[in-house]
Amino acid sequence: MQKRSIVTITYIVFLLLPIYWLVAMSFKPTNEILGGFSLFPQTFTLANYKVIFTDPTWYWGYINSIIYVTLNTLISVAVALPAAYAFSRYRFLGDKQLFFWLLTNRMAPAAVFALPFFQLYSAVGLFDTHLAVALAHTLFNVPLAVWILEGFMGGVPKELDETAYVDGYSFPRFFVTIFVPTIKAGVGVAAFFCFMFSWVELLLGKTLTSVAAKPIAATMTKTASSAGYELGLLAAAGTLTIIPGAIVIYFVRNYIAKGFAMGRV
Amino acid sequence: MAKITLSQLRHSYFDQPRGPEDYALKQIDLDWHDGGAYALLGPSGCGKSTLLNIISGLRTPSEGRILFDDQDVTHLPPDQRNIAQVFQFPVIYDTMSVYDNLAFPLRNRGVPAAQIDKRVHEIAQMLEVEEMLNLRAAGLSPDNKQKISMGRGLVRDDVNVVMFDEPLTVIDPHLKWKLRSKLKELHQRVRATMIYVTHDQTEALTFADQVVVMQDGEIVQIGTPVDLFERPAHTFVGHFIGSPGMNVLPCEVKEGGAFIAGQQVALEGEIVGGKQGQTQIGIRPEYVSLGSDGLPATVKKVADVGRHYVVDAMMGEQKVSAIIKQDVPEPGQAVHLQFKPEQTRLYRDSWLATAAREASAS
Amino acid sequence: MKTENQKAWFFVLPVLILVAFNALIPMMTVVNYSVQETFGDNLFFWEGLTWFENLLRSERFHAALGRQFLFTFLILIIEVPLGIAIAMSMPRKGIWVPFCLVIMALPMLIPWNVVGAMWNIFTLPDIGLMGYFLNHVLGISYDMTQNVFAAWVTIIIMDVWHWTSLVVLLSYAGLVSIPEAYYQAAKIDGASNFAVFRFIQLPKMKNVLTIAILLRFIDSFNIYTEPFVLTGGGPGNSTTLLSIDLVKIALGQFDLGPAAAMSLIYFAITLLVSWLFYTLMTKDDVRS
Numbered sequence: 001m002q003k004r005s006i007v008t009i010t011y012i013v014f015l016l017l018p019i020y021w022l023v024a025m026s027f028k029p030t031n032e033i034l035g036g037f038s039l040f041p042q043t044f045t046l047a048n049y050k051v052i053f054t055d056p057t058w059y060w061g062y063i064n065s066i067i068y069v070t071l072n073t074l075i076s077v078a079v080a081l082p083a084a085y086a087f088s089r090y091r092f093l094g095d096k097q098l099f100f101w102l103l104t105n106r107m108a109p110a111a112v113f114a115l116p117f118f119q120l121y122s123a124v125g126l127f128d129t130h131l132a133v134a135l136a137h138t139l140f141n142v143p144l145a146v147w148i149l150e151g152f153m154g155g156v157p158k159e160l161d162e163t164a165y166v167d168g169y170s171f172p173r174f175f176v177t178i179f180v181p182t183i184k185a186g187v188g189v190a191a192f193f194c195f196m197f198s199w200v201e202l203l204l205g206k207t208l209t210s211v212a213a214k215p216i217a218a219t220m221t222k223t224a225s226s227a228g229y230e231l232g233l234l235a236a237a238g239t240l241t242i243i244p245g246a247i248v249i250y251f252v253r254n255y256i257a258k259g260f261a262m263g264r265v
Numbered sequence: 266m267a268k269i270t271l272s273q274l275r276h277s278y279f280d281q282p283r284g285p286e287d288y289a290l291k292q293i294d295l296d297w298h299d300g301g302a303y304a305l306l307g308p309s310g311c312g313k314s315t316l317l318n319i320i321s322g323l324r325t326p327s328e329g330r331i332l333f334d335d336q337d338v339t340h341l342p343p344d345q346r347n348i349a350q351v352f353q354f355p356v357i358y359d360t361m362s363v364y365d366n367l368a369f370p371l372r373n374r375g376v377p378a379a380q381i382d383k384r385v386h387e388i389a390q391m392l393e394v395e396e397m398l399n400l401r402a403a404g405l406s407p408d409n410k411q412k413i414s415m416g417r418g419l420v421r422d423d424v425n426v427v428m429f430d431e432p433l434t435v436i437d438p439h440l441k442w443k444l445r446s447k448l449k450e451l452h453q454r455v456r457a458t459m460i461y462v463t464h465d466q467t468e469a470l471t472f473a474d475q476v477v478v479m480q481d482g483e484i485v486q487i488g489t490p491v492d493l494f495e496r497p498a499h500t501f502v503g504h505f506i507g508s509p510g511m512n513v514l515p516c517e518v519k520e521g522g523a524f525i526a527g528q529q530v531a532l533e534g535e536i537v538g539g540k541q542g543q544t545q546i547g548i549r550p551e552y553v554s555l556g557s558d559g560l561p562a563t564v565k566k567v568a569d570v571g572r573h574y575v576v577d578a579m580m581g582e583q584k585v586s587a588i589i590k591q592d593v594p595e596p597g598q599a600v601h602l603q604f605k606p607e608q609t610r611l612y613r614d615s616w617l618a619t620a621a622r623e624a625s626a627s
Numbered sequence: 628m629k630t631e632n633q634k635a636w637f638f639v640l641p642v643l644i645l646v647a648f649n650a651l652i653p654m655m656t657v658v659n660y661s662v663q664e665t666f667g668d669n670l671f672f673w674e675g676l677t678w679f680e681n682l683l684r685s686e687r688f689h690a691a692l693g694r695q696f697l698f699t700f701l702i703l704i705i706e707v708p709l710g711i712a713i714a715m716s717m718p719r720k721g722i723w724v725p726f727c728l729v730i731m732a733l734p735m736l737i738p739w740n741v742v743g744a745m746w747n748i749f750t751l752p753d754i755g756l757m758g759y760f761l762n763h764v765l766g767i768s769y770d771m772t773q774n775v776f777a778a779w780v781t782i783i784i785m786d787v788w789h790w791t792s793l794v795v796l797l798s799y800a801g802l803v804s805i806p807e808a809y810y811q812a813a814k815i816d817g818a819s820n821f822a823v824f825r826f827i828q829l830p831k832m833k834n835v836l837t838i839a840i841l842l843r844f845i846d847s848f849n850i851y852t853e854p855f856v857l858t859g860g861g862p863g864n865s866t867t868l869l870s871i872d873l874v875k876i877a878l879g880q881f882d883l884g885p886a887a888a889m890s891l892i893y894f895a896i897t898l899l900v901s902w903l904f905y906t907l908m909t910k911d912d913v914r915s
Contacts, residue, residue, distance in 0.1 A: 007716035011791075012730050017786065018749040019733070021756045025748055048643045065732070079641040086638035093628045096641065105650050107897050109849035111870040112890040115877040116653030138648035139793025142642055202852045204742045209879070231748060238741040246729075251725045253725045341839035353806040356701060369826075417648045429792050449646035 019242065025235035031229050042176070048236035061216030063222065064130065068213065071134035074195040076150075077187060081180065084149035089158065102143040113139070114207045121208055129148065132208045133156075133215070137201060141194040148193060152186025174207040185255055192252045199245065216241060267334040267425040269320065269458065271370050274329035276315055283328070289315045291482045293329070297460070304453050304473035305462045308505070310371040312482040313462045317428055321461070322346050333425055344373075349418020349427045353434045355410035359403040363394060366402050369415050374421075388416045391454065392447070405443075408440045412447075419455060426458040433468065448472060466506050470494075479504050493609075494549075500615045509575060509586045512553065515610070516546045523611055524582065528560055531606035534620040542614040552574065553587035553604035555594060559601035564594045580604060660887035664730060678888035686871070688889065692896075695869040701849045702786045707840060709792025714802055715828070717795070728799075732790040744855025746785045771858065774872070775865040780855045782866055789853065790843060797839040801832035835906040848897055869893060 004099040025033060026048050027041040052058040086092070087099055117136050118127070160182065164174040180187065206218040220237050276290040285291055290312045297303055305313040317325040320331060322343035322473045338346050358366050367385045371377040376384075383482055388397045397405065402413060411432055418427050429448075433441045433549050449472060460495045461472050469476050476500070477487045478493065486498040497503035503511030517524045523532055523546055555576070562578035562585060576587045578600060585602060594600055611619045646899060661678055682688050717727055730848040734742070752758040752770045761769040773776040805827060813823045851870040854860070860867035860875075867875075877886035 004716040005718070006871065007713055008718075008727060009693040011795075012712050012727065015730060015734060015788065018745050021749045022745045033754060037754055037763070039756075061870045070904050072906065075645075079645055082638035086635035089629060089843070090632040092631070093635050096645070100786060102642070102646060104898060106647060107845045107849075107894075108650075108871055109851075109873070109890075109893055111849070111851050111877075112657065112894055113653050114874060115883070116656040117649075117880075119656060120652055132717065135645070138645050144644055196736055200736065200738045202738060203874070215786070216667035217740045218747075220744065221740055231829040234744055235748060238737075238744055241738050241741050242733070245732060249729050249732045249736060253729050257674060280912075316813075321815065323809075323814065343811070343815045345629060348815060350812065350815050352812060354806065354808060356808050356812040358826045358830075369818070370816040373822065414812070417812075619902070 022235050022242075023239050024229060026239045028232055030230065030232050037095055045232075048232045049240075051233055052057055052236055052240065053231075058216075061214060061219035061237075063211050064209070065205075065215040065217070066216070068130040068133040068137075068205070069195055069198040071130055072137045072141060072198040073191050076145045076194045077136060078192050079138075080142055080149055081097065081187075082147035084146045084153055085175070085179070087146065087150045088153035089161070099146075102146060105139055106143045106147075107261060108202045110137075110140075110201065114203055117204060118207050122182065124201050127208060128210045128212050128214075130213045133205050133213060134198075136204045136208055137194075137198045140201075141197055144193055144197070145190040148190040149183070149186050152183045152189070158183055188257050190246060192255075196245070267458065268299045268332075268337070269295075269426060270330075270590060271295040271297075271316075272330045272332065273314075273494060274319065274326050274331070276312075276319060276324070278327075279567055287325075289482050290326070293484060295477070295484065295487070297458060299334075299458055300456045300520050300624050302449075302460070303460045304469035304476045305479060306464070306469040306476050306505075308464055308468060310318050311479045313479050314430060315365075316479070316480075317350075317430055317460065317462050318607050320426070321350050321428055327594040337569035347421065347425045349424050349430045351396055351411065351415050351429045352461050353429070353516040354432045355407060355414050355435070355597055357402045357405075357410050359401075361402055362398065363389075363400055363402050363405070366413050366418050366466050367398075370417055370421055384422070388420045388520075391419070391451065392416050398492075407435045407562055408437070408444055409438060411444065413507070415448075415451075418450065419457075424457050424465050427461060428460045429459070429463075430463075431463050432461075433463075433465075445471060447613050448449040449555045457582045473493060478505065480505075487504070496610070496617070497547065498617045500545060501545055501613050503549070507549060508552075511547050512585050514546045514580075514583055514585065516544055516611070517603070518611070520526055523619070525560060530560075530604060530609060532611055536611055536618060536622050538613055538618045543616075544618070545612045546604075547610045547612050548604045549608060550586040550588040553585060554603045555587065555589060555592070555600045556603040557601060559603040562602050564596050564598045564600055566596060585588070589612055650745070655864045657847060657887045657890050660883045661891055662884075663852055666746050674884060682885060682888050682892065690864070691867055691869045692874040694865075694867065698782070698786075698850070698868055699844060701783055702790070702847050703840065703843060705783065706791045706794050706843060707836070710791050710839070711798050711832070711836075712882065713791070714798035715740075715824075717799055717802055728796065729793055734789050734848060739852035740856045742785065742789055743853045747787075748856050750781055771862075773862060775862055778858050778866050780861060782857060785853060785857060786850070787846065792876070793838045793842065794836075797835040798832050802828060803834040805831045831907075837905070840908075841905060844904065845897060845901060848900070870879045 002092065024041055026041075026047070027044050028038070029043055029045045029047065032038065032043055087095060093144070113136075121127050121132040121136070142235070156231055160178070161174065169178065177189070202215070202217040202221075205215040206221070207216065209218065220234060271293050274290060274293040274295075278579055279289045293316065303543045305316065307313050315324065319326045322338070324340055325340065327372050329349075329567065330337055332338065333346065358369060361369065364385060369386060371381045387397070389398055394409060394416070396414055397409065402410065402552050405413065415427075415432070418424060433444060436444055442545050444580055445468065445569070448459075448461075461469065463469050470493075472490065475487060476490060476493055478499075480499075480501050486493060486502045488498075493502055494572055497506070497511060500511070500513045504513065508618055516530065518536065518540075520557060521536060522529050523536070523544070524530065525546065527618075530620065532546075560580055560582040564576060565579050565584070566577040568575045568577075571588050574590050576594065578585050578587065578588060580602065610617060628703060662676065664674045664677075718806055734865065736744070747755075749755050750758045750769075750771055752762055756869050759765045759770060768774075769777050771781045790913055809827050809831075810823065814828060818826070849870060851874060854866055855874075858866045860871045870893075871888060873889050876889065884895050
């Protein structure tokens with residue numbers, strides 16, 4: 001038992017080391033960082049964080065990211081719910097082909113879509129809007145959400161639907177007040193994965209925005225290249241991007257393992 | 266094959282049990298004879314699965330010893346005890362064929378291939394699964410899967426005891442009967458000691474020569490199916506076995522006799538034991554009849570269950586069930602209940618407190 | 628049983644419209660570009676399959692594709708066994724389980740460029756924790772901006788750090804779904820630890836592992852941001868993977884034709900390998 005847990009502990013330490021380094025770096029002033037190696041911040045400073053919270057180009061990066069991620073999660077789950085219901089309950093012409101085609105989009109390299117997306121969203125006048133990024137990410141997230149939700153819905157017996165109709169529920173009322181609450185764990189897991197992809201993806205987010213909707217990740221890349229090596233600032237910005245993820249995982253912690261398996265993600 | 270002795274066995278799932286309520290098993294002393302068919306019967310949570318796991322070696326008891334043929338095996342791991350266990354849900358190795366499943370326990374013990382082959386075919390024939398030997402085990406129906414997991418136990422000819430942990434739970438009702446008689450037949454052929462754990466009285470009573478009834482981590486009675494039915498040692502046994510269970514009626518004891526609502530009730534024999542404690546009369550519905558005199562009651566409900574009628578009558582606030590064959594009363598009718606004296610027993614604090622009648626002892 | 632109902636199409640319609648808008652129009656654009664040449668001003672000339680021919684003969688493409696396959700192959704043979712091993716060593720229940728799961732999921736929720744930046748900071752030769760440790764404590768000369776081998780080791784370790792948890796979480800979910808009775812039966816049958824792994828744990832993990840490997844293949848084959856931020860494709864072109872090259876051609880040089888042809892071949896390979904792999908892994912299930 002003791003010997004076995006060493007593997008887990010080593011792995012967790014390995015996972016935490018780079019994160020620790022990022023966080024430690026974010027509390028160091030620039031001259032300490034460049035001056036040499038130190039395991040702990042010698043001069044503890046919050047200056048890096050202060051820059052981020054006072055400079056609009058920085059904090060708007062976060063707000064932009066959160067806006068399009070939220071928008072994307074809402075759109076993806078909302079359209080995926082009825083579709084997943086159709087796939088889990090009915091047979092219809094071309095259902096299997098459609099399902100497979102949806103999934104192939106999950107396999108598409110984002111790099112392939114960068115240029116055509118840029119042109120498409122410019123053409124429809126959505127370039128540099130939150131909606132553009134949110135919609136672009138649905139290409140990857142909707143198939144995923146349909147897949148996950150279909151898995152969870154398959155576990156709900158059909159008798160639930162039938163009982164509700166016998167009790168005189170209309171379909172929309174049944175769907176919203178009974179069915180969706182029944183699979184709320186599934187909705188949570190689907191939303192989690194939509195959030196996850198939209199939050200971590202950068203290529204499309206960067207390509208589809210310039211100023212008004214620029215994500216934090218893009219702001220960081222720009223700082224890294226233009227302002228030379230402002231490592232402390234970069235580390236502080238990076239540290240702050242970990243927090244939303246950590247909060248979200250904390251909420252779905254009991255469903256993560258099960259969700260990964262059940263959602264077959 | 267072996268005799269199994271459980272000596273002063275106690276088990277608690279707590280590291281430091283503070284009192285009797287922390288024990289899942291309270292003091293078990295038991296002898297099981299070589300080649301017998303036993304059942305462990307009791308409601309869910311009574312400790313029967315714990316006891317089974319202690320015998321198989323999947324759990325080590327907190328206190329006490331287990332002996333196989335006078336050899337102490339308390340601390341031996343399961344694979345060295347030569348036991349076999351069939352679980353509630355069929356456990357089979359999905360990726361192997363039926364043949365490989367049956368051969369698995371022998372291969373793990375380094376038995377020569379020729380001998381394995383012979384043994385597997387013998388067992389397959391016994392279980393009537395010969396034509397499935399080359400199929401993937403994953404595709405079988407639940408009853409066949411359960412047969413295979415039984416076969417994995419029987420394939421070793423040195424098995425001391427085969428244990429069944431509610432093996433018919435996932436089997437379709439019409440196949441349950443078939444599989445149960447197969448079990449009985451197997452027992453007669455291989456003569457291994459078999460222990461069958463269940464909460465279903467029919468399964469226990471039809472399978473076993475001796476039934477051990479458990480409640481709350483204690484053995485309340487050990488006996489043949491007839492014993493358990495005729496002379497329950499504890500009101501729980503009376504209640505748990507039989508359909509409907511034994512009537513248990515509060516009574517008063519004075520001057521060496523038992524009284525219900527002021528009327529004396531004749532008992533099978535003398536009252537034994539102390540004077541303290543709560544007393545009750547136990548009488549099976551089979552031995553309650555309706556007559557012109559006796560305890561007055563009002564019929565509440567009559568149910569036709571096919572071969573006979575079950576009459577529920579109210580004696581004041583107390584419900585009494587009676588099984589009768591003819592002259593069915595109407596609900597609401599006033600009747601008199603008569604108890605067959607040689608089947609009427611007194612229980613004190615739930616334990617039997619009347620001496621057996623000389624005549625009925627034979 | 629599912630019932631036949633053509634009206635179900637109405638439920639699927641929103642998804643269909645959204646994905647069609649996002650997938651079909653760009654795909655048509657790409658196909659369109661892949662057979663034309665442009666010199667700007669929206670003037671296009673028919674080129675037929677020239678771009679495809681050029682690309683398939685181009686050494687630059689071969690090299691990028693080769694690096695891409697090497698990268699995917701390496702991370703698969705490291706992450707899959709490692710993930711299984713970690714999942715098996717994790718506690719099955721207790722207060723540490725949610726703790727482990729949360730920490731393990733964390734790297735997957737960090738924006739990809741931050742992952743790259745974080746590893747960049749971590750591996751800086753003199754002031755990064757790993758770089759300092761290797762150079763000054765172990766005395767191994769390490770600088771991934773100069774040394775090809777160091778660069779490859781770094782992007783591999785980074786990906787192991789980033790994505791092994793996916794394999795762990797999926798395997799773990801498979802493992803905890805095995806009923807206790809299987810282990811007990813195996814004990815009674817005298818099975819060795821290896822036999823338990825081979826005949827109980829591995830078969831029960833097969834479905835989730837298929838998904839894990841499939842996802843790891845797709846994601847590692849499509850990887851762009853992390854290695855781009857970490858190494859920028861260098862030193863030289865040594866870590867220029869297929870996607871990095873593609874973005875360079877499409878958004879850097881605006882060579883629409885070659886980029887489009889490359890996109891199509893790229894996507895086709897991803898689909899083909901995924902399909903082959905999936906068919907291979909699920910073949911047994913169909914038979915039984």
